[in-house]
Amino acid sequence: xxxxxxxxxxxxxxxxxxxxxxxxxxxxxxxxxxxxxxxxxxxxxxxxxxxxxxxxxxxxxxxxxxxxxxxxxxxxxxxxxxxxxxxxxxxxxxxxxxxxxxxxxxxxxxxxxxxxxxxxxxxxxxxxxxxxxxxxxxxxxxxxxxxxxxxxxxxxxxxxxxxxxxxxxxxxxxxxxxxxxxxxxxxxxxxxxxxxxxxxxxxxxxxxxxxxxxxxxxxxxxxxxxxxxxxxxxxxxxxxxxxxx
Ligand code: CA
Numbered sequence: 001x002x003x004x005x006x007x008x009x010x011x012x013x014x015x016x017x018x019x020x021x022x023x024x025x026x027x028x029x030x031x032x033x034x035x036x037x038x039x040x041x042x043x044x045x046x047x048x049x050x051x052x053x054x055x056x057x058x059x060x061x062x063x064x065x066x067x068x069x070x071x072x073x074x075x076x077x078x079x080x081x082x083x084x085x086x087x088x089x090x091x092x093x094x095x096x097x098x099x100x101x102x103x104x105x106x107x108x109x110x111x112x113x114x115x116x117x118x119x120x121x122x123x124x125x126x127x128x129x130x131x132x133x134x135x136x137x138x139x140x141x142x143x144x145x146x147x148x149x150x151x152x153x154x155x156x157x158x159x160x161x162x163x164x165x166x167x168x169x170x171x172x173x174x175x176x177x178x179x180x181x182x183x184x185x186x187x188x189x190x191x192x193x194x195x196x197x198x199x200x201x202x203x204x205x206x207x208x209x210x211x212x213x214x215x216x217x218x219x220x221x222x223x224x225x226x227x228x229x230x231x232x233x234x235x236x237x238x239x240x241x242x243x244x245x
Contacts, residue, residue, distance in 0.1 A: 009054035009123055011035045014044040014070065015085070016063050020108075024057060024085075027112035028119070041065040041073075048078040054126075055119060058102075060086040068100060075101040075171040079158055081122050082173075085110070098209040101171030125196045126176055146182040148240040149227060151218065155179055160217060168217050177210050181228065181238035190235040211236060 011033050015021040021037040028035040036051075038044040041062050048056060056074060060067035071082055082102040097105050103122045106115055146153040150163045158175035160168045170178065180194055191207045211228055214220075220227045229237045 008032060008034050010051060011119065012044060012047055012051070012053045012056045013037045014039075014041065014056065014062070014067070015059045016040070016061070017059075020059075023112055024115065027116050031116050031120070033119070039063075041067070041070040044070060045073055045077065048074060048080065052078060053080050055081040055083060055122060057083045057085050057115075057119075060084060060097075068096060071097065071100045071102055076169070079169065079172050079175075081126055082171075083115075083118060083122060085115075098206045099213060101173055101213070103173050104206070126172060145245050146179075147243040147245070148182060148185070148238075149218075153178060153182060170214075170217065173210055174214050174217070177207075178214055181236070182240075182242045185238045185240055185242045188231050188234050188237050194236065 011028055013021055013024050013028075013035055015024065015037065016039050018039075021039075025035045025037055036047065038047055041064050044056065044058070047053075058067045058070050058074075062070070067084065067086070071084065074080065074082060079101075084097045084102045084105045085108065086105070087108045103125075104118050106118055144155045146155065152161045153159075154161070155175065158170045158172065160170060162168075177194060180189065180196070194207050211230075212222060215222055215225055215228055218227055227238065227240055229239050231237050
């Protein structure tokens with residue numbers, strides 16, 4: 001919580017080139033977002049801890065550390081939505097970024113309007129996952145716990161607690177995906193339903209990457225998953241009885 005108006009999302013922009021940062025921040029503020037610019041990974045991580053931003057835009061090539069490391073540390077310490085911005089047009093980086101919990105990836109040079117469109121799409125996805133009955137309502141998500149198998153999923157804290165007492169934290173993207181799954185157990189959900197978007201690019205692997213991360217965290221065998229089943233050509237199915245409290 002920032003303690004300021006919740007109607008205006010806060011976006012931290014991690015970028016070491018001042019000209020690019022200026023373009024990004026001015027595009028964001030033109031669309032009503034609050035933004036702050038930080039030049040180094042360490043500054044960004046400290047600021048994210050203080051402000052709990054709604055989204056962080058991370059440049060991969062930084063003076064003090066690799067942007068991927070920043071994404072990793074963010075997900076461990078201050079989970080939030082992440083958009084990776086990079087000059088490296090490399091599929092390996094893209095997949096790695098998504099595996100680390102980033103929500104999307106944009107390659108330089110980019111159109112500021114395209115960047116804003118991606119930011120809005122990510123934030124919409126989270127708003128919908130947090131409050132599907134009241135789209136656009138900025139009220140904080142309720143603390144709710146879903147129980148299934150040996151797990152308790154605290155939807156507000158993005159944490160998974162096993163019956164043996166061990167706790168695993170989820171990135172915002174993973175928590176949003178798990179919330180969609182536990183809300184509709186034992187039903188086949190398409191990639192569009194899981195991403196909360198229409199017309200998902202069939203080559204977009206982001207959902208598969210997130211599913212495999214979730215399976216790993218849930219201790220689900222990727223070769224023979226019991227909880228999150230793959231339904232070939234259709235999507236995924238969450239095979240469990242879910243109780244709520
Ligand atoms: Ca850079």
